[in-house]
Each structure stands twice: as C-alpha cells, then as structure tokens.
Amino acid sequence: MGNSQRNSSKDLGWLGGFVDGEGSIMMLQKSQYNLRSKRGEKYSFFDPAIKISGTEVTGLNHLTEILDSLGLPHHVSWRIPQNATHKKSWMVEAKGVKRCLRWCQVLLDCLVIKKKEAENMLEFCHSRMEMQTKYFTKSAPYTDRQYVLIQSLRGRRKGTRLF
Numbered sequence: 001m002g003n004s005q006r007n008s009s010k011d012l013g014w015l016g017g018f019v020d021g022e023g024s025i026m027m028l029q030k031s032q033y034n035l036r037s038k039r040g041e042k043y044s045f046f047d048p049a050i051k052i053s054g055t056e057v058t059g060l061n062h063l064t065e066i067l068d069s070l071g072l073p074h075h076v077s078w079r080i081p082q083n084a085t086h087k088k089s090w091m092v093e094a095k096g097v098k099r100c101l102r103w104c105q106v107l108l109d110c111l112v113i114k115k116k117e118a119e120n121m122l123e124f125c126h127s128r129m130e131m132q133t134k135y136f137t138k139s140a141p142y143t144d145r146q147y148v149l150i151q152s153l154r155g156r157r158k159g160t161r162l163f
Helices: 002-022 057-070 097-110 115-135 144-152
Strands: 023-033 042-054 075-079 089-095
Touching (some): 002 057, 023 115, 057 089, 089 097
Antiparallel strands (some): 023 042
C-alpha cells in the first residue's frame, strides 16, 4: 500500500511538472446565437480549458495513464502537420467548468509556474457553479470578479494577461 501511495505522489509531481512545462490553463471565448431572440443576436460566453500538448507518444501514454488513475476527464486529439518537416503532435484537453474545477483541485498543490492561473480558474469555476445553482441556468450573468478572472486567463497573444 505504501508503494502505491509513493507512486501516486510521484505521478502527481510528474503531472504538475508536465502541465507547468507543456500545458496551458486558459479561458476560451465563444460566440453563439441566441435562439430565443427574434433578431438572432449573438452573445459571447467563456469556457475554461486546460490543454497539454507534445510530440512523444511515450509522454502521451504516461500522461493518459496518470489522468485515468486520477479520474480526470480528458480528450485526446492528433494534429498532422501540412509541412513535412514538422512532427505529428497530440493534445490532451479538458474543457468546461466541472472538468476544469476537478483538474484544478488535483493540480493546485503540485504546480509552480502555473499555480496562479490554476487558483484563478478554481475560483472562477467555483463561482460559476454557485451561480448555476442559484439561477438554475448555465447562462447566468458574469460578475465583475468573474470578468477579472476571465481577463487573467485570456492568454498572452491578446496581451490581456494581468500578471
């Protein structure tokens, strides 16, 4: 029993390091048409996501074994490059409030570089779950604090990261 706990601790450390190095903790903006609106207006909503990518199949196999053992929901996809000089790559991702909440609960203690992002995502997911319970809908309005958390997780490409 002690040996499996040691391996579990080792696997969690490996997972945290892998997410710190090859992962992204982010907020995706999505648009959708309001079907209830007579004018067909579009509205935006935000979807939390955790993504990890790589090219080595042994890394993917080890990663998915750990995720399965921890009960962390995930989806694996492959990207085949159009340029023959690039390698085929894989991506493991978890999207949505409930999935990302679970991931952040597991990862929080073993992250270093992306710890603040995980804390922000955890806070966002908790607050969205509370609002969904309060309003009985997933489309509850965002609070000012939730917008601050969204902004902090939007990504470097848009130049909106606060830290």
